[in-house]
Amino acid sequence: MRTEEVLKKQKGQSLVETIVALSVLMMGFMGLLALLTRSLAISNFVSENYIATYLAAEGIEVVRNLLDHNKMDPFVPWNDGFSNGDFEVEFKPDWLDVSLVSPSDRKLKLDTRTGLYSYSGDVSTKFVRVVSIELIDPGHLKVSSVVRWDSSGGITGIPIHSEVNLEDRFFDPRLPSSFSG
Numbered sequence: 001m002r003t004e005e006v007l008k009k010q011k012g013q014s015l016v017e018t019i020v021a022l023s024v025l026m027m028g029f030m031g032l033l034a035l036l037t038r039s040l041a042i043s044n045f046v047s048e049n050y051i052a053t054y055l056a057a058e059g060i061e062v063v064r065n066l067l068d069h070n071k072m073d074p075f076v077p078w079n080d081g082f083s084n085g086d087f088e089v090e091f092k093p094d095w096l097d098v099s100l101v102s103p104s105d106r107k108l109k110l111d112t113r114t115g116l117y118s119y120s121g122d123v124s125t126k127f128v129r130v131v132s133i134e135l136i137d138p139g140h141l142k143v144s145s146v147v148r149w150d151s152s153g154g155i156t157g158i159p160i161h162s163e164v165n166l167e168d169r170f171f172d173p174r175l176p177s178s179f180s181g
Helices: 002-071
Strands: 085-087 128-137 140-151 160-171
Touching: 002 128, 002 140, 002 160
Parallel strands: none
Antiparallel strands: 085 128, 128 140, 140 160
């Protein structure tokens, strides 16, 4: 009888050990799954910030192209066509075709064929770009390019309103510079 009791206790002990081992493995897999989920969310959040930063920089570059075009003609004021306000701008292959349009909170679209963002692409994105221009004085222009979007939330997973704001200042190249190096 004694051997039968010992065998029953060993079977019960094996069952408890198996349940504990499965629980430990399950906790490990759940932790791994949570880590992978957070990693993916953070990666997506960083990617959105990266894209928004380049879209904001492109907004400033479009304004710079317009200023450069004005500088080529000595009879045209360097800031011709610029006024105080908020505008939509987009890069176009023919840089003379760029114009400043009042913003309407339109989302930029991605042209999957070229990989360029514009207002006429085929895939709608979550990014809205507004370029603000301030004429400080006749020889000084301040340009702010803001890109806004609702991000996927990053670590928390809760959607948040995100924004990238870049600023640059331009000076009339025909005036003597007060900045001497």
